[in-house]
Amino acid sequence: MKQWINLGLMWTAITSTIAAVLWMFTTFATAAEVDDIKPSIAYGQYYDRLDDYDEALEEGNMELAREYERQMERLKAQICEQDPEWERCDD
Numbered sequence: 337m338k339q340w341i342n343l344g345l346m347w348t349a350i351t352s353t354i355a356a357v358l359w360m361f362t363t364f365a366t367a368a369e370v371d372d373i374k375p376s377i378a379y380g381q382y383y384d385r386l387d388d389y390d391e392a393l394e395e396g397n398m399e400l401a402r403e404y405e406r407q408m409e410r411l412k413a414q415i416c417e418q419d420p421e422w423e424r425c426d427d
Contacts, residue, residue, distance in 0.1 A: 375418040382411040382424075 389404035416425040 375415060378411050378415045378418075382408055382415065385411065 385404050385408045389401055389408065392398075392401035392404055412424060415422055419425070
């Protein structure tokens with residue numbers, strides 16, 4: 337009886353591990369897919385920072401506005417590297 341319990345536990349562990357590995361390979365993005373997604377994420381971050389920058393200027397918080405401006409420049413460089421035709425690349 338004890339052998340059947342141990343065998344059952346081993347079988348459960350093996351099938352769970354296989355299921356977890358299959359789930360990881362089907363759920364997580366490949367490096368190529370991540371590279372395709374990066375520019376769209378950077379666009380969203382840029383425009384979020386632009387909104388934050390405008391709010392900081394309205395509040396008179398120049399130090400925070402400069403930080404947002406620095407972050408936007410870094411994002412802009414990343415975007416323009418991937419998409420030189422972007423409307424803000426000529427600024």
